[in-house]
Amino acid sequence: MFENEREELIQILKTRGIRNESVLAAFRKVERHLFVPEIMRFNAYKDVALPIGQGQTISQPYTVAYMTEALNPQPGQKVLEIGTGSGFQAVILSELGARVFTIERQFDLYNQTLKLFDKLGYKIAARCSDGTIGWTEFAPYDGIIVTAGGPTIPENLKKQLSIGGKMVIPVGGKTTQTMKILTKISEDKFETREAPYFAFVPLIGKEGWKE
Numbered sequence: 001m002f003e004n005e006r007e008e009l010i011q012i013l014k015t016r017g018i019r020n021e022s023v024l025a026a027f028r029k030v031e032r033h034l035f036v037p038e039i040m041r042f043n044a045y046k047d048v049a050l051p052i053g054q055g056q057t058i059s060q061p062y063t064v065a066y067m068t069e070a071l072n073p074q075p076g077q078k079v080l081e082i083g084t085g086s087g088f089q090a091v092i093l094s095e096l097g098a099r100v101f102t103i104e105r106q107f108d109l110y111n112q113t114l115k116l117f118d119k120l121g122y123k124i125a126a127r128c129s130d131g132t133i134g135w136t137e138f139a140p141y142d143g144i145i146v147t148a149g150g151p152t153i154p155e156n157l158k159k160q161l162s163i164g165g166k167m168v169i170p171v172g173g174k175t176t177q178t179m180k181i182l183t184k185i186s187e188d189k190f191e192t193r194e195a196p197y198f199a200f201v202p203l204i205g206k207e208g209w210k211e
């Protein structure tokens, strides 16, 4: 279903600069229409964010592709995602062979997406809690990806990244943010590059925005 639409989306992603063949292959395989409410299915392959309920969104495909390409997870690596939402980003990471751990703070979304992972046969560890605290039991992570925009980079997440690991996180105001791509050089040293401008829903939590 929607094969032509999916292929058109791949062409859009290529035009916008996505080059990583594994990322493009994951987008070719994962059926985004299964991650959006039924009423939105015909818009699932447009390059736009869509509402998924609870005031939240499934990110724009280009943003998911950009962040995945920036993180560049290798098969078998441990990746922590903050902001499970629809589960689409987690599944893309899983298709790339990463061992995915994902945290969502809203129970209804967490519950709904957990069932979807199960139905689609993805082995993704999911938890309902404040992701700004991270998930210490499985740390350190080779990669951390944050899919909501916070005012700063949570210290807990910096600590839970392995040396040589990468974190991709939008940081800035409540409506627009700069994408920060960090590489951990040593326990307290990070190399950072930045890409403007992205628009995410707020990262709410202990080391995020207050409700």
Ligand code: SAM
Pocket: 056, 057, 058, 059, 082, 083, 084, 085, 086, 087, 088, 089, 090, 103, 104, 105, 106, 109, 129, 130, 131, 132, 147, 148, 200, 201, 202, 203, 204, 205, 206, 208
């Ligand atoms: N990765 C998601 C996807 O593929 O659909 C994008 C989801 S949406 C842009 C961001 C999500 O982050 C929302 O579901 C929101 O509830 C969640 N969120 C916000 N703050 C959070 C926090 N501190 N911990 C965990 N999840 C959080």
